[in-house]
Amino acid sequence: MKKNTIDIITLGCSKNLVDSEKLMKQLEANGYKVTHDSDHPQGEIAVINTCGFIGDAKEESINMILEFCQAKEEGRLKKLFVMGCLSERYLQELTGEIPQVDKFYGKFNWNDLLNDLGKSYHSEFAIERHLTTPSHYAYLKISEGCDRKCSYCAIPIITGRHVSRPMEEILDEVRLLVSQGVKEFQVIAQELTYYGVDLYKKQMLPELIEKMAEIPGVEWIRLHYAYPAAFPEDLFRVMREHDNVCKYMDIALQHISDNMLQKMRRHVSKAETYRLIERFREEVPGIHLRTTLMVGHPGETEEDFEELKEFVRKARFDRMGAFAYSEEEGTYSAQNYSDDIPEEVKHRRLDELMAVQQEISADLTHAKIGKEFKVIIDRKEGDYFIGRTEFDSPEVDPEVLIKDEGQNLVIGSFYQVKVYDADDFDLYATLI
Template sequence: MKKTIDIITLGCSKNLVDSEQLIRQLEEVGYDVTHDSENPKGDIAVINTCGFIGDAKEESINVILEFAEQKEIGNLDKLYVMGCLSERYLKELSIEIPQVDKYYGKFNWKELLADLGQSYHNEIEIERTLTTPKHYAYLKISEGCDRKCSYCAIPIITGKHVSRPMEEIIDEVKYLVSEGVKEFQVIAQELTYYGLDLYKKQMLPELIERISEIPGVEWIRLHYAYPAHFPKDLFRVMRERDNVCKYMDIALQHISDNMLSMMKRHVSKAETYELINQFRKEVPGIHLRTTLMVGHPGETEADFEELKAFVREVQFDRMGAFAYSEEEGTYAAKHYEDTIDQDTKNNRLDEIMRIQQSISAKLSASKIGQQLRIIIDRIEGEYYIGRTEFDSPEVDPEVLIKQTDAALSIGNFYWVQVVDSDEFDLFGEIIER
């Protein structure tokens, strides 16, 4: 009888890719694997943890404790932990939660197979068992980060930037297309650094151009770019290639020169504005997603007012924000005193998101009457749920089409006319094109 293993993935899509690779390897050697099941039933559980910020660490620890309790009462034979939290706090976790049979870091999870008495199969290294809907996948092109932003623990956890060889990535895309994937979310901790270690120059434009030439690749969407030294040839690729979505996820964090300097972002306010203007000039129709931080040590009321004015002026299509939390080992933790109280951080976060909510509602309303191409992700209640090229899964608005309007297939593309909107989503009707 096959043994069942439950995989639980916490944190970002980069972790999800690791879990999907592990699932494929486990299935190859005869295990049944469930992923993020609401009621895991397996003999073995593997928790893939996140260690980015305080809330994520707390969630990971709570999940480990829940499964440790299940093991203690006999509902679980083995419990393993991997991922970023485990990479960073391996010794501490081993002492604090000894019920876990073994902790693995971010990169040595392949040892888990050996500990289960199995071998890692190199011949299927680029293969994955997707946990996403079968028509889209996340495509990780590198690991680690060479940026040294003051607040960020990622370089401490994952180490220096390591690009994957371009041919390996191309082979993976071809494999995923053969499995039915049409849409690729290209991810990395920092996309624009891709190629500098392997090829001694920024290779992201060439990589995206090559992926776009693969038959069956319908949409390519780019996540997590850095504003300093942005590879400008990417503008041309995004403009010329119809299957490269006019979408860029670029974390700007702040706009005041004081804060950009304290955050060690190596970019100025003027350069940030120039880059945004270039995007909108070079790639007409581009939708920009960004992430901002409030409450970093040294952020004055004047800095925050400048940030609010920036958000109002630029009118980001998509925006997230979070409050600073001190992460041990970072430059900020070592050199700055965290003097801004939590209430002030939370109030600033709420205020900046209220501004964006109003902008998002206005931008959504401006799409009423437009005809847009969408892909259908799922059925929910009385609606088909789809997305445009300007919407990434999980984080961005969706398009809702009443099931009574047409019979649609999940994973297929359709044209809709936008007939209404709310603060978050669009409502569409299917049209013939």
């Protein structure tokens, strides 16, 4: 057990990761040595940043907490703290059920942890953090919370209403990160398109992205988690006019049948969804669309599901994830619908939908053979340098493998490559 060392474990999404990175910076400013997601945690203090989004994520968070409780009981750990979405949502229950945890914090009061350690919050480091990603890219969180009230989603219950960060503060953070060597920004929020509505009384995402794109040293900007209803259309122009705004959009569509969109309270129709996809492809030629879909929501008929499969075939998404509905307490659907679709039907639908997409992904990937791309190199693994194109976000999208033939590629640098082969997911390329 290393004295003055704190291990931080982050579960869940990249928005949680940003919180962990901010906490790490504050702890270091107070004289601690901090590790992140260490395979062998050795600190005398551990902080677990939990996820509470869906059943599987909650289970993972609980298991991780119990694992560290055991380490504490065996004398391998002095103090255990828990923060994040799960403890925001179930603070009372967790405090009663897992007394081995020294203290639970929610999603927004984690800096109280510093006081409880007898330390202070350093406001001069408010926009600084200890990056846990490779030093050439960072996640940039522009807002918290969500004002949408989709039937199935617990996020607004956990995070509360949408709160945008002031634009100048975000731009200052971008400049600071660029000065530290960051070239690529993954812009994240629970819901990007609502950015600015609370502060500036209108959607300000296009303006924010344009101002970011004009900062020297910002090479790539990629947008994650947009919402289809009332999409801010000036964003098309910004993407088209600025080379460093990646032609990539992560927009969760969830479903296509009007019946389901209505039950899910998505405030968008089938016709509007098809039109939006069309607009993206007309206005931003070459754009890659990533989406997330859901099967098995209460009331989904076989007709609805067939319509969804047909949508996936027609839309030909470049990237697609899907998940089966899981009932979340406190949500509209938990209170108003009965979770009436058997688990095996949900999983059959999920498998069928992913099989349709897998074929499309393979087609689109193989269509890149013979083409040239600009890639950024993330790491070296075995005999290969591993990179990504502007159409690939870290951790979730395909990668580009370049055989190491003594070229000494620099991690975090850009190169032009030509694709010579592909499997269902990744590309193989040579340096040009």
